[in-house]
Amino acid sequence: MAGRVVYFSGEFVPEREARVSIFDCALMYGDMAFEMTRTFDGRSFKLREHLERLYGSLRLLEIDCGLTIDEMEEQTQLTLEKNQATEEEGMDWWIMHDVSRGPLPVYGSLWPEGVKPTVTISTWPLITHMGPFAEKYTRGVDIVVPAQQALPAHLIDAKAKTRSRMHYKLAELQGQRIGEGSWPVMFDPDGFMAEGPGWNIFLVHEGAISTPEPRNILQGVSRATVLELAAEEGIPLVERNLGRYEALQADEIFCTSTSYCIVHGRSFEGQVVGDGQRGPVVERLTEAWRQRVGVDMIQQAHDYAAALPAWLENEQQANRSALAEA
Numbered sequence: 001m002a003g004r005v006v007y008f009s010g011e012f013v014p015e016r017e018a019r020v021s022i023f024d025c026a027l028m029y030g031d032m033a034f035e036m037t038r039t040f041d042g043r044s045f046k047l048r049e050h051l052e053r054l055y056g057s058l059r060l061l062e063i064d065c066g067l068t069i070d071e072m073e074e075q076t077q078l079t080l081e082k083n084q085a086t087e088e089e090g091m092d093w094w095i096m097h098d099v100s101r102g103p104l105p106v107y108g109s110l111w112p113e114g115v116k117p118t119v120t121i122s123t124w125p126l127i128t129h130m131g132p133f134a135e136k137y138t139r140g141v142d143i144v145v146p147a148q149q150a151l152p153a154h155l156i157d158a159k160a161k162t163r164s165r166m167h168y169k170l171a172e173l174q175g176q177r178i179g180e181g182s183w184p185v186m187f188d189p190d191g192f193m194a195e196g197p198g199w200n201i202f203l204v205h206e207g208a209i210s211t212p213e214p215r216n217i218l219q220g221v222s223r224a225t226v227l228e229l230a231a232e233e234g235i236p237l238v239e240r241n242l243g244r245y246e247a248l249q250a251d252e253i254f255c256t257s258t259s260y261c262i263v264h265g266r267s268f269e270g271q272v273v274g275d276g277q278r279g280p281v282v283e284r285l286t287e288a289w290r291q292r293v294g295v296d297m298i299q300q301a302h303d304y305a306a307a308l309p310a311w312l313e314n315e316q317q318a319n320r321s322a323l324a325e326a
């Protein structure tokens with residue numbers, strides 16, 4: 001809470017008052033498209049690309065959210081501006097868009113004014129996401145293969161970012177059973193590597209990068225950034241079918257996602273990748289990313305880790321006071 005507001009279907013409301021109905025299609029079917037964008041130094045990074053993906057997901061789901069993409073961008077900017085004042089300078093933000101087609105029509109009589117899509121834009125200080133992540137930049141992540149497969153595009157197309165995420169959750173649970181804290185990379189039914197439940201994967205072999213071709217995956221905005229940065233750095237990169245064999249030959253493996261950008265794989269299926277440390281290609285891409293966004297995201301995560309206990313204490317105190325006054 002702490003003074004933050006949320007864009008909620010046309011108005012700005014305090015975070016705790018932004019409530020989605022139990023009859024909403026999002027709850028009934030997981031029928032909702034969403035996006036997660038982050039800021040660097042207070043400015044959204046590739047917001048337009050995230051919104052284009054959101055509108056692509058909405059076209060697949062046949063949802064008209066009632067806002068043009070330009071209006072959605074404008075409201076996003078407004079939400080961010082309204083909330084930035086609640087934090088000290090230097091805080092970066094997680095921006096979340098969630099769009100469902102609204103309450104299920106069978107319960108429509110509860111909304112005599114008419115059923116409308118549920119559209120929310122919220123922003124959250126990145127400290128709670130990135131503080132706990134900081135040590136992973138140093139240690140790397142252990143990647144495992146869960147039993148859960150990626151869904152092929154002809155069943156449900158992973159290119160749309162939707163809240164129907166049960167298969168991702170199952171992959172995560174299976175990953176935890178294989179090894180606490182490990183990251184599951186799903187393979188598609190053809191036996192090719194696809195993606196993790198919230199990240200894309202890359203292998204490096206003899207200085208060249210390969211990544212699963214985009215048939216059965218979410219085409220990550222960070223994945224696209226790696227493609228751009230690799231081209232700028234003159235690092236060869238191919239999109240192709242990859243399996244366990246290729247992963248086990250890799251000198252480096254890395255994962256990408258919007259919040260942390262890039263993190264190295266320490267092991268794959270229990271075998272150490274290279275020497276287990278962040279390798280030269282990940283190092284180069286990380287540096288190029290820092291230059292592009294003007295923020296050292298690794299240092300920032302460590303700073304957030306140090307500041308997190310006090311931030312949480314303040315936040316809880318502010319929320320207790322606000323609730324007492326209410």
Ligand SMILES: Cc1ncc(COP(=O)(O)O)c(C=O)c1O
Pocket residue numbers: 036195196197198199200217218219220221222223256257258259
């Ligand atoms: C299934 C899946 N794959 C990949 C990604 C990475 O996408 P991006 O780089 O746009 O965050 C995500 C992000 O949440 C995801 O949910």
